[in-house]
Amino acid sequence: MKNKIQRYMLWACIVVFSACSLDKDPYTALTNNSIDDTPGAIEALSLGNYHTLKSWVENWHRVTEYPSDNVSLSGTTTDNFFYNYNYQRIVTNSRVNSYWINSYKIIAGTSSLLSQLEENVDDETDQIIAENLYLRSLMYFYLTNVFGRPYDQNPESSLSVPLKLADDPFENLPRATVAEVYEQIETDLLKSLTLFKEYKSNIYGSQYAAEALLARVYLYMGDNEKAIEYANKVIDSGKFSLLTAANYKQLATAAPENNSEVIFAIKFVKDVDYSDNGWYTIGSMYASIDGAGWGEMYASRSYLEQLRYYPEDARQQFVEPVVTDDSELHAYYVTDDYKYQSVKVTQQGDDYVYSENGVNKNLIKESNGAGSYVYFLEKDGKKRTALIDKKLDNRNGYLKYYILKCSGQEGQAHLWSPVISRLAEIYLIRAEAYAKSGQTAKALEDVNVLRERAGIPEAGLWNTGNLGSKTALDVVMDERKLELAWEGHRKFDVFRNGYTLDRAYPGTHIANENSYYQIQPDEKVVIEYIPEQQITLSNGVLKQNP
Numbered sequence: 001m002k003n004k005i006q007r008y009m010l011w012a013c014i015v016v017f018s019a020c021s022l023d024k025d026p027y028t029a030l031t032n033n034s035i036d037d038t039p040g041a042i043e044a045l046s047l048g049n050y051h052t053l054k055s056w057v058e059n060w061h062r063v064t065e066y067p068s069d070n071v072s073l074s075g076t077t078t079d080n081f082f083y084n085y086n087y088q089r090i091v092t093n094s095r096v097n098s099y100w101i102n103s104y105k106i107i108a109g110t111s112s113l114l115s116q117l118e119e120n121v122d123d124e125t126d127q128i129i130a131e132n133l134y135l136r137s138l139m140y141f142y143l144t145n146v147f148g149r150p151y152d153q154n155p156e157s158s159l160s161v162p163l164k165l166a167d168d169p170f171e172n173l174p175r176a177t178v179a180e181v182y183e184q185i186e187t188d189l190l191k192s193l194t195l196f197k198e199y200k201s202n203i204y205g206s207q208y209a210a211e212a213l214l215a216r217v218y219l220y221m222g223d224n225e226k227a228i229e230y231a232n233k234v235i236d237s238g239k240f241s242l243l244t245a246a247n248y249k250q251l252a253t254a255a256p257e258n259n260s261e262v263i264f265a266i267k268f269v270k271d272v273d274y275s276d277n278g279w280y281t282i283g284s285m286y287a288s289i290d291g292a293g294w295g296e297m298y299a300s301r302s303y304l305e306q307l308r309y310y311p312e313d314a315r316q317q318f319v320e321p322v323v324t325d326d327s328e329l330h331a332y333y334v335t336d337d338y339k340y341q342s343v344k345v346t347q348q349g350d351d352y353v354y355s356e357n358g359v360n361k362n363l364i365k366e367s368n369g370a371g372s373y374v375y376f377l378e379k380d381g382k383k384r385t386a387l388i389d390k391k392l393d394n395r396n397g398y399l400k401y402y403i404l405k406c407s408g409q410e411g412q413a414h415l416w417s418p419v420i421s422r423l424a425e426i427y428l429i430r431a432e433a434y435a436k437s438g439q440t441a442k443a444l445e446d447v448n449v450l451r452e453r454a455g456i457p458e459a460g461l462w463n464t465g466n467l468g469s470k471t472a473l474d475v476v477m478d479e480r481k482l483e484l485a486w487e488g489h490r491k492f493d494v495f496r497n498g499y500t501l502d503r504a505y506p507g508t509h510i511a512n513e514n515s516y517y518q519i520q521p522d523e524k525v526v527i528e529y530i531p532e533q534q535i536t537l538s539n540g541v542l543k544q545n546p
Helices: 003-015 039-064 083-086 094-116 121-149 177-192 207-221 224-237 301-307 314-318 423-434 440-455 471-484 490-496 532-537
Strands: 071-073 262-265 298-299 320-323 325-334 338-347 351-356 361-364 364-367 373-379 382-392 399-402 419-420
Touching: 039 083, 039 094, 039 121, 039 177, 039 364, 039 490, 071 083, 083 094, 094 532, 121 207, 121 361, 177 207, 207 224, 207 262, 207 419, 207 423, 224 419, 224 423, 262 325, 301 471, 320 382, 325 423, 338 382, 364 399, 373 399, 419 423, 423 440, 471 490
Parallel strands: none
Antiparallel strands: 071 298, 262 419, 298 399, 320 399, 325 338, 325 382, 338 351, 351 361, 364 373, 373 382
8 A cells, every 4th residue: 555655646746736735835745755754645635636626727717608608708819718708619729728637637636546545444534535536526527518518419429538547647548428427427426425524614525515516417417306306415404505695795705615605616815826916817807806807808798688687686796887987877789780889868767868869768668577677779670678887988899897706705806716516506406407307386496596585576586477488497597697607507508408509799709700699509619629739649549529
């Protein structure tokens, strides 16, 4: 055992950059001669796998969230994330390659450690095994959804990614199928549940994190009964509670350990991880705060229209319009060529008046059924949705609606500990599984838990009598879009459910003749190319996506 551990320790220190604390820099001082004299050496290596998540998570966000319909980029860029955003796939995308490399660093670290440790030796060892099984499962879950087709599209024949489970850093394997990768994820997570011995906090793998991921995995696989079963385990545990509408913004601003809703998050440390206030962070693309950040990618128009339907919605706290003149009100609308335009308006009670060709007109108003109104105006023979704001700043004609969900932790401009699982998602997993099982009333009840939390009036809650042309699944998907925006879910949600991703709104994703305004779930661009560098390094063993 000693020789195996020594061999692993030396290799892992080079490859995985292990850490002795999530609050400190990587711990790389272990050598063969010092292993026996280093208390907690194995624990340090396990923490190293958590530490590598900090390198992994930036491009995880870019490859999962940028291809969604929640975001709108305000310019072109030479950064390769532009290809994630606009679906113009390339095999040399450095962002995708970095995501692949860091995912497999964590897989290598967990797999090598797992191959050396024996179960049922002591509680401490079992806990380490369980945590690393969870981390490996997490990596494979996202890898298969980025590089493999949705599970409902021929999982037995669709290729995913290599399953590297052995203690061999030089192992060269072909791509497994989507079904095989999901089977391994399920196996690892179920095994981890037999080995967890304690709950450390929500920045470590735990029984609850594993159950939350299992609920999501079963949902993606279409096993609604098991998705409900594992969602119930998390909800009924009583370990987590939803934030109130009043403190909803703590999803971003509180350290994860102080957030009652978070089941698992990747911890970033104030004044340590981003000493420059966070210029090269996820949040820096979404907003400029305290002089830090580019603030070039904004909330999409489609998201804004859905968000603004109920003015009371607490989720509006995460979108900040950048005002240049608070003495003017404008009704902003979108033209046929997906450009922002506006008319200056004056408020008169619940009405807004504007002048057109010397004639005063009222914006068209329609009740939302809950005491407020949705506004429209007629332009070029079409009825267009109008969003009322004070005069806004823009970049290249794209209105600045800053996204604040990925910034502001503990008062630091762009510090953020990305959330992987939280209680709100578990309610929505259960709601979706209920909807797909024909249990409409139960699905709507779970959706309403989150709508009530968000402060939406009773008239805005769902019941079996007010669905209209919507299905229960439509309602759940709308709520997932609102609630889980910028947390890496939306693209997967759309395509795995057979929906079309509609991106017909302002943004530079539609800046050229090859632009994608809508993406169908069976299109090739739904998944990323395998990085060319990885195919080359595999000597052709890895096969490219078509």
